[in-house]
Amino acid sequence: MPVTVLLVDDEPLVRAGLRAVLEAQPDIEVAGEAADGAAVIPLVRQLRPDVVAMDVRMPLMDGIEATRAVLRTVPDPPKILVVTTFEDDEFVYEALRAGADGFLLKRARPAEIVHAVRLVAAGDSLLFPASVRRLAARYGDGGRPARAALERARLTEREAEVLRQMARGLSNAEIAARLVVSAETVKSHVSAVLAKLGARDRTQAVIAAYESGFVEPG
C-alpha cells in the first residue's frame, strides 16, 4: 500500500508544489492538506497519514508546536518531516527535540523530496539537509537533543558498532581489522549507515552521531 502524506504549509503554492512532486510517485499518496498547525491534530486523527510534511513558520501554531502536539496526543503518530528554508536554522534544533524524524529543504530537488518521504516513512531518520548543520555553531545547549532521532534510524547491532568505530576516526580497513571481518563487509555496513542516516559520507554520519547524542564528546 502507498505511503500517505499530510501536507501542512500556510502557502498554497508550496502545498501545490509538494503535491505535484509527491503524487507523481506511484507509491506515494497525498492524504490531505492543512494551512495551519492548529488544524493538524484533527486531520491526523482523521486521515492517519504515514508522514506529515510540516512547515516551520505558520500562523496560529508553528510547526514545532504542532509537532509536539501531534506526538503527544496522537497514539501511534505519523512520522514528522519538517520542511525548512535556509532561514529557519534556529528552529531546526527545536524541531529535533520536539521529535521530528527528518528535515527537508524547500529548495530541494523533487528526487530528494521523494527520497526524504520514503526514508522517514520506512522508519529511518533524515538528519542531514545541509541547513541542519548550521545550527551547530549557534546553540550552546538547552538540553540533550534527540538521541531518539538516531535510534529511530533502526541501525542494526553491527551497523551501530561500525558507526561507533567511525566516530573514533577509524578507516574502513581499521574497522575491518578490529571487528575481524573483511573490508568489503565494513563497506556494506558503512553504506547502510549512510543510507539510514541520510548522510552523504562518513563525516556527516559522525556529525549525526555527535549531534544526536549517539556518541558523547569528552
Place this chain on the structure above:
Amino acid sequence: MPVTVLLVDDEPLVRAGLRAVLEAQPDIEVAGEAADGAAVIPLVRQLRPDVVAMDVRMPLMDGIEATRAVLRTVPDPPKILVVTTFEDDEFVYEALRAGADGFLLKRARPAEIVHAVRLVAAGDSLLFPASVRRLAARYGDGGRPARAALERARLTEREAEVLRQMARGLSNAEIAARLVVSAETVKSHVSAVLAKLGARDRTQAVIAAYESGFVEPG
C-alpha cells in the same frame, strides 16, 4: 636551534628507546631524563626543555599530576607530549584536561614519534593517536575537555572557518562555494588543518573539533 626534549618514564628501556630515536634527528636534542613525575618540575625549571615526553603510569607521581604541576607552577611551560599505551585509555581524557598538547603511542614507529615531537614543539596539537578515540564511548563527562588543546593548534582565521564548515558536513566544493574561493584553496586549508591537528582525514578533524569543544553538539 634544536628542539630540546625532557624524557619522563620510569622504565629505563623506554627512555633509552626514545633517546635513540630522537637523537638520530639533527634538529632534536634530549635535554635530560627523569624516572618519576615528582622529579619533573625541578628538571623543567633547570633545563627549560621545549617538550616533555611524559609517561602516564609512574611511581610517586603519575604523568597527569606531573602535567598539571608543571603547567601550574612553571612560567612559559614546555609542551607536554603524553606517552601512552593502549591500556592507558582511561587516562587520556584526564591528560587532555590537565593541559597536555599531544599524545603518542609507545608502539608508534620512530618516524611518528619524531613527527609528534616536532608538531607539539611548533605549537600544534596532536589529538589523534588511535587510542585517544577510545575514550569517547567510555566517559560521560566530568567537565569540559580542553578546548584549549585545539585553540593551541593555532589555526588561522581561515583554517578555523574551514574547520567549522567541515564540522557541518560540507564537502570541499561546497565550502569553496560558501567561502567564495576555489576548491584548490579549500584543499590547502583542509590540509593545513589536518596537519595541525594531527588528523589523518576530515572525519578525524571533525571529531577533534567536537571532542575539544571547538564546535558544540546540539
Place this chain on the structure above:
DNA sequence: ACGGGCCTCCCCCGCACGGGGGAGGCGGTC
C-alpha cells in the same frame, strides 16, 4: 627594503571512499 605569515591558486598522483549491483549462509517467523 626585506622577511614572514597568510591567503590564494595551480599541478600531479595514488588511493580510500562510496554507489550499484549481486550472492550465499544462518537464524528467526509464519
Place this chain on the structure above:
DNA sequence: GACCGCCTCCCCCGTGCGGGGGAGGCCCGT
C-alpha cells in the same frame, strides 16, 4: 517449507580526498 532480516563477501567503477610540490600577492613588523 518458505520467507525475511542480518551478516558476510565479492565485482566494477567514478571521484572526492589528501599528499607533495610550487608560486604569486598582500599586509605587517622591523
